[in-house]
Amino acid sequence: MKHLNKLLVAVMMVMGLSSHAQDSNNPWAISFGVNAVDTKASAGGGHNWLDAHFSQPFAVKDNWNILPSVSYLSVSRYIGDNFSFGLSGSVNKITKAVYFSPTAPGHDSRGYIVTNPGDLMYYGIDGTIRYSFMNLIKSKVIDPSLAVGGGYTFLGKDSFGTVNPGAGLNLWFTENIGLSFTTTYKKSFGDRNDSNGVIDSPSHFQHTAGLIFKFGGKDTDGDGIYDKDDACPEVAGLKQFNGCPDTDGDGIQDSADACPEVAGLAALNGCPDTDGDGIADKDDACPEVAGLAALKGCPDADGDGIADKDDKCPTVAGPKENAGCPWPDTDGDSVLDKDDACPTVAGPVSNKGCPEVTTEALDNLKIQARAVYFNSGKATFKTADVPARLDAMANILKNYPNAKFSIEGHTDSDGSDAYNQKLSEARANVVKNALVERGISSDNLNAVGFGESTPVATNKTAKGKAQNRRTEVLLQK
Structure with a gap:
């Protein structure tokens, strides 16, 4: 024993x-x-x-x-x-x-x-x-x-x-x-x-x-890989990844997978690409429609550089400033509305799409303006046909929306120079206001008075004085 x-x-x-x-x-x-x-x-x-x-x-x-x-x-x-x-x-x-x-x-x-x-x-x-x-x-x-x-x-x-x-x-x-x-x-x-x-x-x-x-071998996470060989000893994983998990089963371990819970592609760090455009869904603004990397995965059907989802005219190319739509040319003068100072009236490119003021128009303005007579010593119209004259003048001016005009007031020789200067200015402003009321931009009109300094007729007769009490409409250069 x-x-x-x-x-x-x-x-x-x-x-x-x-x-x-x-x-x-x-x-x-x-x-x-x-x-x-x-x-x-x-x-x-x-x-x-x-x-x-x-x-x-x-x-x-x-x-x-x-x-x-x-x-x-x-x-x-x-x-x-x-x-x-x-x-x-x-x-x-x-x-x-x-x-x-x-x-x-x-x-x-x-x-x-x-x-x-x-x-x-x-x-x-x-x-x-x-x-x-x-x-x-x-x-x-x-x-x-x-x-x-x-x-x-x-x-x-x-x-x-x-x-x-x-x-x-x-x-x-x-x-x-x-x-x-x-x-x-x-x-x-x-x-x-x-x-x-x-x-x-x-x-x-x-x-x-x-x-x-x-x-005696220790396998904390129970994945069959011993802790000494397990790169993720506390999380069950796969042998091919040294014990680290691949939650979504896409062959990319979670630690290297940018989308560990959704199966994806190795080329996209484990993230999916539903529309196959090479852009991971997580970075794709249009994940279900193939698009361009420059537009965050969204398509551009008309190739104007604006994603279809933001393009108001997705099938017609247009600038970003116009939301992807082409600029219109309302008056058909080949000057786009965005560059056309007169988008509703045809005119040459040289005048920013606005019509050039013709000699005929200026002559007509002269005739109509000189037919507007004033009461002696006053800034009031003398005859009943003055409104028609003003209407005719306004219709002519409307054809030239970007042209600048000078409205000149004149008097006869009665009264002092100072009084006549003030009266001529008042008469010029009365005509300007009447034209503004008829739709002409005040920015296109400049009122100026010349007193009795530029008569068109003699001041020795009543008829001549009446002709000198007038207004002129001239094109500003």
Whole structure:
């Protein structure tokens, strides 16, 4: 029982061991199962060392000692570059001890004798450094290895230090569960004197077969990618994105996706383009109608540089200043209304679309203006036909909406010069006001008085004086 206690203590040490990771994902591995002890390797005999140790490696029924229960436990951790370090404890009962004695009775054809040393209890505590070839052969199932280590073996009341070269093979059913097989040659230092007085070396082979479990890998978000390899360890994601999510499933991980919740195109940083115009919907003012980048994705049917949605004439090109519509030419004089000082009256381009004042019109204005007579000494009209004269003058002026005219007032020679100057100004303003009332712009009319200074007839007769009490309408240059 004292040796069993030693094994339990060793197992507790193994469970508390701390080193590095069993592999790059799972920190620990634990294995348990059955072990077999073959003492033939220490029996001697044979033609050479190799023959003595390996002549009957699979003579299970003849040479192997096996307990029909769980008889070993191993725990290990990875220490980098395919190496792992582990501790193991094992227990067995030696009922088949092999000796070499070709002269003793009962030996086989090679001189080996198998005896029962009396249910000799076996305990082993070992430390091992193991190198795995699984990554080298690029397999996820077959995991061969070589190992070297040392330990202590307890046989009854005796104990021995050992050096332990060995080999192993794990077969992984899943990433974490597999079968484990090992074979170890435990070379002891020292001899053992058994109860029969036989002195031998306790060196032996120990084989194990059992289950192995890897564990300890941390996967916080549960996406199957360990935190150490997971670029987004707290958010479940995909392996191809190092554990980061792709919420919309468009093949672009959320961190690089400008529209992570809507499937889109890689060329548009993961954003959709419903109308296929190469402009992401989020930047497209007209996302359902293909358009131009210069117009934020909106179409321009007439090509005038104004988006159809803002163009009052979407099928006819026009300037932005006119809301996309062409400028009209109301009077048909080839001068657009926007440039036409007289948009309703035809005129040449040289006069900004306004008609030139003709000599005939000026002569007619002169006749009509001189027929407007005033009462002597007053700025009131003398005859009843004056309104008709004023109407005729207004109709002529309306044909020249941008022309500037001077309305001149005149008097006869009666009265002082100062009085006549004031009276002539008053008469000019009376005519101007009458024309303004008839629709002529006051900006186009300038009233000025000349007093008695420019008579058109003699002031010595009543008829001549009447002719001098007049107004003139002249074109301003």
